[in-house]
Amino acid sequence: MNLLFRKSPRRRGGQTPDEVKENDVLSANLDINLKNLQSIFDTSFDIVFHKFVMTNDIKATLIYIDGAVNTQVLEEHVLTPLLSRKEPMQQSIADSIQEKLHIAKKQEIKTIQACVENILIGNCVLLIDTVEKAYALGLMKWEHRPIEEPAGENVVRGPREGFIESLPINLSLIRRKIKTPLLKTESMTIGKYTNTNIAITYIKGLAEEGLLEEVRNRLNQIDLDSVLESGYIEELIEDNPYSPFPQIINTERPDVVASHLLEGRVAVLVDGTPFVLIVPVSFFSLLQSSEDYYQRFLISTAIRILRFIFMFISLLFPSLYIAVVTYHQEMIPTNLLISIAAARESVPFPAFIEALIMEIAFEALREAGVRLPKQIGSAVSIVGALVIGQAAVQAGLVSAPMVIVVATTGIASFMVPYTSQGTALRMLRFPMMFLASTLGLLGIMLGIISIIIHLCSLRSFGVPYLSPIAPLKGKELKDSIIRAPWWKMNTRPHLTGNYNKYRQAGGQKPEPNKN
Template sequence: MLLRKLLRKRFRKQKIQQQITKQQDLLSSNLDDNLRVLRSVYQDCFDVVFRTFLIAGKTKAVLIYIEGLSKIEEINDNILAPLTADTEGNEGSSFETLKEKIHISKIQEIQTVTDCLGNISNGNPILLMQQEERGFALGLANWDKRQIEEPTAESVVRGPREGFIETLGVNTSLIRRKIKSPNLKMKSMKIGRYTNTDVVIAYIEGLVDQALIEEVKNRLQRIEIDSVLESGYIEEMIEDNPYSPFPQLINTERPDVAAANLLEGRVAILIDGTPFVLIAPVTFFSLLQSSEDYYQRSLISSSIRLLRFLFMAVSLILPSLYVAVLTYHQEMVPTALLISVAASRESVPFPALVEALLMEITFEALREAGVRLPKQIGSAVSIVGALVIGQAAVQAGLVSAPMVMVVAITGIASFMMPHYTQGMTLRMLRFPMIFLAGMFGLLGIMLGIIIIVIHLCSLRSFGTPYLSPYAPMKYRELKDTLIRAPWWKMNTRPHLTGDFNKYRQGPMQKPGSNRGNKQ
């Protein structure tokens, strides 16, 4: 009973404090009081402008904006000029008729100090009047933005050449250009106590499971953080298994990739200030699919996709296979090749395990150096550095020539991954696989593969099995995994979250199916 009474008192106090805070947040009818509050908030902020003037020479008003974030010319021409003009009568000071004099398209009525601060920070000027407990937020934000360019990390031979930029409004419009349907919904929220970053959840109503929308929204609303400067902040906060090396969300810079995933029943998360859009849920096989797979003919796309899966395995196990065979299973190598490898390793003082680790670490360091160096010299330094260091290491007897070939082939294989995060995962898993091969041989490689498969089977992305559609088996969706069936054969939508609107095209799409009807 005592505990119940204490909880009731605490609840009442919190409710009273919330009411007091809400009342203090409301704008006052006294313009000087509102100015006093806002000036105290923006103390020592030289770029915040408080422009006081008289509306129609009668009513005192103030315009508040941040220099550099608002369109100054439009403020002068469409707000200050018409409002300060002398007019007969008192209708100029009426709040209801004020909208007719402001010659801009976007005007929002606000009633709290919090709304004022939010709009000012977003670049929207605030107009407050004497004897009014409300004001106007004027849509005159002036954000400098980068030109729309082709993404460098997701370039294609055939396909659209446009990519997302750092401005949220431009990114949402790029998706709207792809999907011209009112069923494309976009819900907005703000995350970050200091940055107040705009985050948008995009989905297609009628294709997506509403339980997925609620789950994404709940995970985003639970985030309490000072700042969100990039999509990576949110990705780590909402993924199912944060300790897994495998990515559980796709990040993309391409509007066509985002639109294609939305049409498959997924959800896109757009964050202001970054060109990378998050997509959920994902599977292991979707991370190995490129947007160009759907623009080329099915035979070409399937061949390239199978090649991609092959080199994914090469990237993961080739160095460890080399170490295992040379250390424990020499009888598996043809005699002539074994003699040649033994001759090249004759002057190498290190065992195969140390040799592989030395070359792999050096190659990863060169690759990261090439990424961080300026673009003009980065590629040249990485290529020349790899050639010079590899040749010098072989001549010095530190590594053998076959090991250099193995590392080079492994590096090329890792570059075939369409998503950078998946390639990083394979690069990270390569080292424990080398250690297992050096300790247990081929048995260690099989043990590592079994551990990885078990982990993948237990992994989920927003409740979706990571190895779907193979575990659990869904025969209807196998047409777009290892190979890509022709478009006329993919009548059903590969849903990951349920059977909502599962048919995306008619049954008679096969070329030549209507030829018998022609005269």
């Protein structure tokens, strides 16, 4: 895919602006073309109209965005050859341009709309008098930050590179992982005013055609003024936007995207953001980390099991404490019950209000730690939690056991690899606490049953959210709660089709050396 020159991009998000008419073709009169373009870019001081006279006294103009074009290359490889008097044009202007301009990426365009589009994406447009076409020169040089390790997806073992805000660079990072011509990319433009480039990426022969068509249809239905981040797209294409559970993975890691593409999934890249969307997903894939596949399978399995345990702790621990302390004291050992009663003797609030105060305070400290500068964010969140927790206990507002419960719950929530999934569990923690305070353990069971029913009803682009547990697919349990060794995972996960079932040859189990 060529992101620099798009012959007919699929534009979504409203009609073309009134000033740019699709049928307006370029005139052979340079002044008329400049008048049309100057009226479109009226009062835009960053749009440069560089007029000059070529060999044989032919008038020409270069149009580009100041700061978006490599001016050094423009000077050396465009202006210098065109202004040279040593080599006058002995042939047609079109042939002379092709001969003089040693630019790797150049394209002939014939409409005002194409000129505007190329200027806005960072290309330089060359207009020549007496010529009924223009030349789009691929000299874009947008500033971008260097490739760094993603701050929110750190690993002990694995690649340290992450996506940035440049779509072409992000695509190159994926191609660096998957070196095959079967890796396909499709381009479209969404947003009436932002004209944001969107790339659909998949591996031909692994991604099922029905899934691809569904992704295209959902993206084509989007009609927005702007797309500034992939979150706009995610919210508009997911199956159930009212569910707290994410049905699309967003990641900054190229290795995560590559691994999902190799399993037959589809990635959606959005220009201007480092977060790439992956569809379809399941509940279990949102609890898996890329590092699970880089370590030995025994260690990865143990960590996954620990992750599931702490997921339940994050969701249910405060609720269980409230239910047991309020309604089911007989379940607590006598010594522990006496200790809890002594700690709560001076607390004026019931267990539910006590937990609610501490949970809200913890969430506020967590959010403050994220928003503050990195140098002081972690210090404020940790010191604030210690100071507020100790002060609240001494003031008799909350009990020490409740501080322990909330702190353990907070630590457990950090075990979830993806922030979106962890946020869903944090949101559900509050209704579970309310059910526990009103109905005890019965309320907790009703809440769990409601969550399971909701999860069973969810789909992610046609794939059951609880797959491979519901419906049960025994062969795919090798990579769900546990992580089987690589020589056992010969087949790809079953998504919406049976494309390219096997991903490796069988019989690769290493044999011990008997010598």
